[in-house]
Amino acid sequence: xxEKPLYDGxxxxxxxxxxxxxxxxxxxKTILKQIGLSKNVVRKAALVAYESEINIVSYARKGMxxxxxxxxxxxIEAIDEGQGIPDIExxxxxxxxxxxxxIREMGFGAGMGLCNIKSFSDIFNISSEVGKGTHLKxxxxxxxxxxxx
Amino acid sequence: xxxxxxxELLEAEVLIGEEQLxxxxxxxxxxxxxxxxxxxxxxxxxxxxxxTNPQVVRTADVLDIAAILMGRGKRPSQxxxxxxxxxxxPILTTKYILFEIAGRLYxxxxxxxIEKAGSK
Numbered sequence: 096x097x098e099k100p101l102y103d104g105x106x107x108x109x110x111x112x113x114x115x116x117x118x119x120x121x122x123x124k125t126i127l128k129q130i131g132l133s134k135n136v137v138r139k140a141a142l143v144a145y146e147s148e149i150n151i152v153s154y155a156r157k158g159m160x161x162x163x164x165x166x167x168x169x170x171i172e173a174i175d176e177g178q179g180i181p182d183i184e185x186x187x188x189x190x191x192x193x194x195x196x197x198i199r200e201m202g203f204g205a206g207m208g209l210c211n212i213k214s215f216s217d218i219f220n221i222s223s224e225v226g227k228g229t230h231l232k233x234x235x236x237x238x239x240x241x242x243x244x
Numbered sequence: 245x246x247x248x249x250x251x252e253l254l255e256a257e258v259l260i261g262e263e264q265l266x267x268x269x270x271x272x273x274x275x276x277x278x279x280x281x282x283x284x285x286x287x288x289x290x291x292x293x294x295x296t297n298p299q300v301v302r303t304a305d306v307l308d309i310a311a312i313l314m315g316r317g318k319r320p321s322q323x324x325x326x327x328x329x330x331x332x333x334p335i336l337t338t339k340y341i342l343f344e345i346a347g348r349l350y351x352x353x354x355x356x357x358i359e360k361a362g363s364k
Contacts, residue, residue: 117302141306202278
């Protein structure tokens with residue numbers, strides 16, 4: 096993976112900015128489509144980015160999503176400065192949530208976010224430090240033949 | 245069914261996408277929880293919901309949902325409307341409750357995008 100990436104960029108996200116929640120993921124989806132990746136791969140990556148973005152908006156002070164694309168895979172990292180997750184195993188359980196009313200009104204906060212991110216990623220990695228923040232790393236494998244180039 | 249047929253069947257009002265009414269949908273998903281939509285809904289499906297905020301449109305966009313049908317007389321907020329316009333995602337609204345919408349569409353041959361959780 097020493098070759099020049101097809102895309103490498105970061106997007107900042109402000110915590111609590113519910114009005115724009117999802118905008119970064121829309122951008123990411125557009126970028127991936129333009130690269131010429133298959134619909135299914137773009138959809139998986141957009142979904143993973145979207146749940147990550149919703150998490151940052153909902154629980155962190157601020158954060159960013161880094162997108163890196165090479166022919167073999169899409170790498171998405173979601174890094175935030177926030178409260179962190181005290182018990183990752185518990186947070187990964189479907190249905191476990193600390194969401195407030197605002198988050199639930201948006202149609203989220205039912206404790207599905209991290210499960211969804213994990214199930215739509217080929218490789219998923221999470222680390223978190225209480226009081227500092229959370230770092231998610233996801234890899235979605237592409238189907239190289241689906242590239243236009 | 246085409247969106248036009250769905251509009252007629254459910255006495256729905258087309259708020260966005262009048263020019264896309266020839267589009268055909270074969271599958272649908274009903275939910276007010278967007279995380280469940282993200283987990284289960286498939287591309288090209290009709291999203292039937294009672295939620296009206298912009299996240300419905302964002303979710304539809306992420307998943308390549310064909311169109312959004314709001315039930316129980318719900319209408320999109322201004323932000324939701326503008327976002328759907330920008331992303332060119334049709335929105336229909338009907339006074340029927342979600343159970344009635346699902347039942348009527350099922351009778352006409354529309355099916356759930358999956359039958360059971362875990363059967364994807």
